[in-house]
Structure formats: C-alpha cells, structure tokens
Amino acid sequence: MTENDDDAAGLVEAGRLLFAGAADFYAAAQTLDRLPPMEGVEIAFAGRSNVGKSSLINALTGRNTLARTSHTPGRTQQLNFFRIGERLSLVDMPGYGYAAVEKAKVEAWTRLIHAYLKGRSSLARVFMLIDARHGFKSIDTDVLDGLDKAAVSYQVVLTKGDSLKKGEVASRIAGIEAGLAKRPAAFPQVILTSSRDDSGVPELRAAIAKLLVERGA
Numbered sequence: 492m493t494e495n496d497d498d499a500a501g502l503v504e505a506g507r508l509l510f511a512g513a514a515d516f517y518a519a520a521q522t523l524d525r526l527p528p529m530e531g532v533e534i535a536f537a538g539r540s541n542v543g544k545s546s547l548i549n550a551l552t553g554r555n556t557l558a559r560t561s562h563t564p565g566r567t568q569q570l571n572f573f574r575i576g577e578r579l580s581l582v583d584m585p586g587y588g589y590a591a592v593e594k595a596k597v598e599a600w601t602r603l604i605h606a607y608l609k610g611r612s613s614l615a616r617v618f619m620l621i622d623a624r625h626g627f628k629s630i631d632t633d634v635l636d637g638l639d640k641a642a643v644s645y646q647v648v649l650t651k652g653d654s655l656k657k658g659e660v661a662s663r664i665a666g667i668e669a670g671l672a673k674r675p676a677a678f679p680q681v682i683l684t685s686s687r688d689d690s691g692v693p694e695l696r697a698a699i700a701k702l703l704v705e706r707g708a
Contacts, residue, residue, distance in 0.1 A: 499697070506696025509703070510575060514552040517580075518572040521599075523606050527572055529613040532706050533580045534699055537604075538620030539630065540586030543650040546686040547620065548573065548581055551696060558583055570607060578703060580613075588630045608643050615702045616644045616678070618695075623649035623663060623683060627670055639676045646678035647671060648695060653685035 518527040536544045545558035557573060571583040584604055608614070617638060621631060638645045647667055655663060664681050671677040682698065684691030 502697035502700050503693050505700040505704075506693060506698075509579065509700050510552050510696055512576045514554060514557055514573060514575050516557065516571065517574045519569045520572075521569040521603070523603065523610075526570070526607065526611075529611065531578050531580060531613065532615045532703055533572075533582055533611060533613045534615060534702070535582040535584055535608075535617045536620060537584045537617050537634065537645075538586060538650070539588040539622070539628070542586065542620045542622050543686055544583055544586065544620055547648070547650060547684060547692075547695075548583060550684075550686040550689055550692050551581070551699075570603065579699070582607075582614075587634065588628075605637065605641070608638070608641050614643070615706055616646060618648045619645050620648050620650050621667065623652045624654050626663060626666060632670075635674060635677070639674050642676055644676055644678065646698065647681045648691075649681060649683045651685060651687075652683040652690060653687050655683075 518525075520526045536548060538544050548558040549555055552573075552575065558571065568585055570585070573581040573583070575581060584607075587601075608617070619631070619635065619638075621627060635645070649663070649667065652660070660683065664683060667681050668679060671679060671681070680698075682691055682695050684695055686692075
C-alpha cells in the first residue's frame with residue numbers, strides 16, 4: 492500500500508467517524524434574517540428538484556429520516572441546517588427547476604440562495620448534485636455560472652449512480668469532468684453516488700473530512 496493509499500484510507504475512516512456521531516436538524520431559514528449564526532464549517536447541497544438531496548444527506552448520516560424526502564418536487568422551500576457533531580453543519584438548499592412552483596416563490600428562493608452563498612464565510616464548499624442518468628442540463632449550467640461568478644467552491648456529485656450501466660459510468664464521469672475543466676470555482680474530481688446502495692457515500696464522507704482538515708476544524 493502506498494502513502495497515498497494510506498492517506499485515502501485515513502480520510503475514509505475519518506469520514507466514517509465524523510458521521511457516526513450525533514446528527515440533528517437545528518435551524519431553517521426562508522429569509523436572510525433567519526439564518527443561524529456562523530460557526531464551524533458548513534457544507535451545502537444544491538441540485539434540481541427531485542435529484543435526491545435529502546436521500547443523500549440521510550445516507551451520509553446513516554439516518555433514514557434526518558432530512559425529509561418527498562416524491563413531490565419543490566417540497567424543500569427553505570435552507571435547512573443539520574449539525575453533525577461539534578464541527579460541521581450540512582445545509583439542504585431548495586431544489587431548483589420545478590416549473591409548477593409559483594414564479595414569485597422561485598424568485599424569493601433564488602434571492603435567498605444567492606445571498607447565502609455570497610455572505611457565508613463559514614461555507615467551505617457547495618456539493619452540486621447532478622442526476623447521473625441525465626448529466627448537465629441547461630439549468631444546472633446556469634447555477635454553475637452563478638457559483639463561478641460568486642467564486643464559491645463547488646464539487647459535482649452524481650446521484651442515482653446505480654441507474655447507470657457499468658459501461659456508462661466512465662464516459663458519464665469523463666463528460667462531466669470535461670465540462671468542469673474550464674470552470675474556475677469547480678473542484679475537478681466528480682464523485683458518483685447512490686443513496687440506494689450507499690456506493691460512493693464513503694468517498695463523499697472522506698471528501699468532507701478532508702475539507703475539515705484543510706479548514707483546521
């Protein structure tokens with residue numbers, strides 16, 4: 492085993508321990524003045540409605556009902572904050588791209604999200620969730636443009652990876668990484684996950700544990 496292998500294994504174990512402890516919902520915000528105080532490190536999850544954000548948060552924490560899941564797109568209408576141990580908060584952001592939600596409500600969510608992203612110094616990274624079956628859609632690239640413009644670090648996480656055939660995985664990841672190559676705020680590595688069989692979840696936990704190390708948390 493090489494030194495890099497040792498480092499990777501150590502981060503996987505650190506990620507496992509990080510999410511083996513307490514995990515609790517502690518705040519929700521529909522407006523800026525309702526945001527909780529900044530403390531520790533925050534990781535935000537963004538993505539289209541019904542991409543599987545809540546399911547992935549539940550898989551990360553090993554809890555089936557920590558984040559509310561729904562078959563109704565557009566259900567998450569606020570920023571939901573979950574405390575993981577003493578050092579980390581996960582933020583479940585409202586899903587975007589669901590046409591049946593009132594336009595005024597979508598605009599209000601959008602203003603809240605943009606204000607949160609620009610003004611949250613405790614935010615270490617946004618994990619952009621993309622449905623592995625479909626890859627980038629135009630609305631996704633619009634969001635990535637906004638993150639690049641705001642200089643907010645983000646990393647793409649593919650969800651529903653169990654729906655891909657084995658022969659499709661490498662080409663899907665290569666295509667996504669090619670699309671990220673010229674984006675200034677994008678982290679180059681893509682993580683393929685499935686909340687159904689937990690594949691990729693240890694790697695995502697490890698990526699979050701590495702962020703905590705880098706932040707000195």
